[in-house]
Amino acid sequence: MAAKNSGARSKRTRRTSERPPPVQEPPLSRERIVTTAVELLDAQGIEGLTMRRLADRLGAGVMSLYWHVDKKEDVFDLALDAVLDYRASPPGNEPQDWRGEAIHMLEDWRASMLRHPWSASLLPRRVLGPNILSRLERLSQILSRAGVADTNLNAAIWSLWNYVMGATITRASFDVSDDDRAAAQQRLTRLSERYPTIERSRLLLDDDWNGAFRKGLGFLLDGLSPK
Amino acid sequence: MAAKNSGARSKRTRRTSERPPPVQEPPLSRERIVTTAVELLDAQGIEGLTMRRLADRLGAGVMSLYWHVDKKEDVFDLALDAVLDYRASPPGNEPQDWRGEAIHMLEDWRASMLRHPWSASLLPRRVLGPNILSRLERLSQILSRAGVADTNLNAAIWSLWNYVMGATITRASFDVSDDDRAAAQQRLTRLSERYPTIERSRLLLDDDWNGAFRKGLGFLLDGLSPK
DNA sequence: ACCTGAACACCGTTCAAGT
DNA sequence: ACCTGAACACCGTTCAAGT
Numbered sequence: 001m002a003a004k005n006s007g008a009r010s011k012r013t014r015r016t017s018e019r020p021p022p023v024q025e026p027p028l029s030r031e032r033i034v035t036t037a038v039e040l041l042d043a044q045g046i047e048g049l050t051m052r053r054l055a056d057r058l059g060a061g062v063m064s065l066y067w068h069v070d071k072k073e074d075v076f077d078l079a080l081d082a083v084l085d086y087r088a089s090p091p092g093n094e095p096q097d098w099r100g101e102a103i104h105m106l107e108d109w110r111a112s113m114l115r116h117p118w119s120a121s122l123l124p125r126r127v128l129g130p131n132i133l134s135r136l137e138r139l140s141q142i143l144s145r146a147g148v149a150d151t152n153l154n155a156a157i158w159s160l161w162n163y164v165m166g167a168t169i170t171r172a173s174f175d176v177s178d179d180d181r182a183a184a185q186q187r188l189t190r191l192s193e194r195y196p197t198i199e200r201s202r203l204l205l206d207d208d209w210n211g212a213f214r215k216g217l218g219f220l221l222d223g224l225s226p227k
Numbered sequence: 228m229a230a231k232n233s234g235a236r237s238k239r240t241r242r243t244s245e246r247p248p249p250v251q252e253p254p255l256s257r258e259r260i261v262t263t264a265v266e267l268l269d270a271q272g273i274e275g276l277t278m279r280r281l282a283d284r285l286g287a288g289v290m291s292l293y294w295h296v297d298k299k300e301d302v303f304d305l306a307l308d309a310v311l312d313y314r315a316s317p318p319g320n321e322p323q324d325w326r327g328e329a330i331h332m333l334e335d336w337r338a339s340m341l342r343h344p345w346s347a348s349l350l351p352r353r354v355l356g357p358n359i360l361s362r363l364e365r366l367s368q369i370l371s372r373a374g375v376a377d378t379n380l381n382a383a384i385w386s387l388w389n390y391v392m393g394a395t396i397t398r399a400s401f402d403v404s405d406d407d408r409a410a411a412q413q414r415l416t417r418l419s420e421r422y423p424t425i426e427r428s429r430l431l432l433d434d435d436w437n438g439a440f441r442k443g444l445g446f447l448l449d450g451l452s453p454k
Numbered sequence: 455a456c457c458t459g460a461a462c463a464c465c466g467t468t469c470a471a472g473t
Numbered sequence: 474a475c476c477t478g479a480a481c482a483c484c485g486t487t488c489a490a491g492t
Contacts, residue, residue, distance in 0.1 A: 062467090134421070137424055153428050159447065203367070206381050255457080
C-alpha cells in the first residue's frame with residue numbers, strides 16, 4: 001500500500017480500483033503545480049525544472065499542465081512568488097525601532113531566498129508578484145515612519161532592494177560553485193602581483209557571509225538615516 | 228564581392244576558389260568564438276545563444292566549437308568577462324577624490340553591463356573572471372586609500388558590489404519587461420488599498436534609474452565613509 | 455592539431471482529439 | 474471543463490572518423 005504509484009506508470013489501469021479518489025491523486029490545479037514545482041526546483045535546481053518532469057511528479061501528462069498555465073515562464077513566476085511570503089508583527093507596532101524592523105525584514109527576505117537558492121537567480125527576470133510588492137510596501141512604511149524624506153523615499157527603497165538582491169544572488173551563486181570560488185582564489189594567489197590588495201585581505205576566502213551582510217546593511221542604513 | 232558568404236551554405240565548394248585565405252574565414256579560435264558569442268547575445272539575448280547558431284555564424288560545424296571550448300557554460304563565462312574590461316586613469320592619481328573615483332568606476336561598471344543586458348542575469352551564476360577581479364582590486368585600493376579600516380574593508384567592498392549588482396540586474400530586467408512592469412503598476416493601482424504607500428510614491432513608475440542609482444550609491448558611500 | 459556528421463537523449467509547445 | 478498522445482522543431486554533447 002505504501003509505494004503504490006511510485007515505479008509503475010500505471011495510469012491506464014487506475015479505474016479498476018474502486019475507491020473514491022483517496023487523496024492519492026487530487027485533480028491537477030495551479031496550486032498543486034506550484035507546490036510541486038518548488039519541490040522540484042529545491043531538489044534539482046533551475047535546470048531541473050522541466051515540464052515533462054513536473055508532469056511526471058504530478059502523475060499527469062505533460063500537456064495537462066498547459067490547461068492551468070500558459071507557458072513554462074508562468075511556472076517560474078508562480079514558484080518565485082510562492083517562496084517570498086512574509087508574516088511579521090502588525091505594521092503599527094513599535095514605531096521607534098524602525099532600524100530593527102527593517103533589518104529583520106530584509107534578513108528574512110534574504111533567508112527566504114537562500115532557502116531556495118534558485119529563487120535568487122530567477123528573480124532578475126521575473127515579474128513583481130504580490131508577495132514581493134507587499135514587502136516593498138512594508139519597507140516603504142518603515143522608512144516613511146523613520147522620517148526619510150518623501151523625495152528620498154523611492155531611492156531609499158530601491159537602494160535597499162538592490163543591496164539585498166545583490167547580496168543574495170551573490171551568496172547563492174557562490175554556494176552553488178564553491179569549487180569555482182576555490183579555483184578563483186587559487187588563480188588569485190598565483191597572480192598576487194596583479195591583485196595584491198584583495199589577495200591580502202582574503203576577499204574571496206572570507207566566509208562570514210551573514211556578518212558581512214549585516215555590516216553592509218548597517219552602512220547603508222547609516223547613510224539613509226535622516227540626520 | 229560583398230555578400231559572398233551570406234545566404235549560401237557552400238562549405239563544400241570552397242576549395243575550388245584558389246585564393247589564399249582572404250581574411251574572409253579566419254580559422255576558428257577562442258577569441259573569434261567569444262567575439263561572435265557577444266554579438267549573438269547582444270542581438271538575440273540569453274536564450275538566443277545556441278551552439279548551433281554560434282557555429283553557423285562562424286561558418287563552422289557545431290562540433291568544431293568543442294575543440295576550443297569544453298562546454299557551453301565556458302562560452303558564457305568568457306563572454307561575460309569580455310564585456311567587463313575597464314580602463315581608467317592610473318591608480319596612483321588624485322588620492323584625495325576617492326569618492327569621485329569610486330563613483331566613476333561603479334557607474335562605468337553598471338553602464339558596461341547595461342550595454343549588454345544579458346550580462347546582468349548571467350553574472351550571478353558565473354565565475355570571477357580576470358576583469359571582474361581587477362575591478363574588485365581597484366575598488367579595494369580606492370577604499371583603502373580613503374581610510375576605510377582594514378576590518379571593514381571586505382564588508383565595504385562586498386556591499387558596493389551587492390549594490391551595483393542588484394541595481395544593474397534589476398534595471399536590466401525591467402528593461403526587458405517594460406510591459407510586465409506596466410501591468411504590475413496597473414495591478415498595484417487596482418489594489419491601492421493593499422499597497423497604499425508605494426502606490427502613492429509611484430515606486431514602479433519612477434523612471435529616473437540613473438538618478439536613483441547615484442542617490443543610493445551616495446547613501447551607501449556616506450555610510451561607508453570613515454567618520 | 456584541428457574539424458566534421460551522424461546519432462542520442464533530451465527539450466517546449468501546437469494541434470487535433472478524447473471525455 | 475479538463476486531460477491526452479503524437480508530432481514538430483529544436484536543444485547540448487558523445488563518438489568515431491576524417492585531414
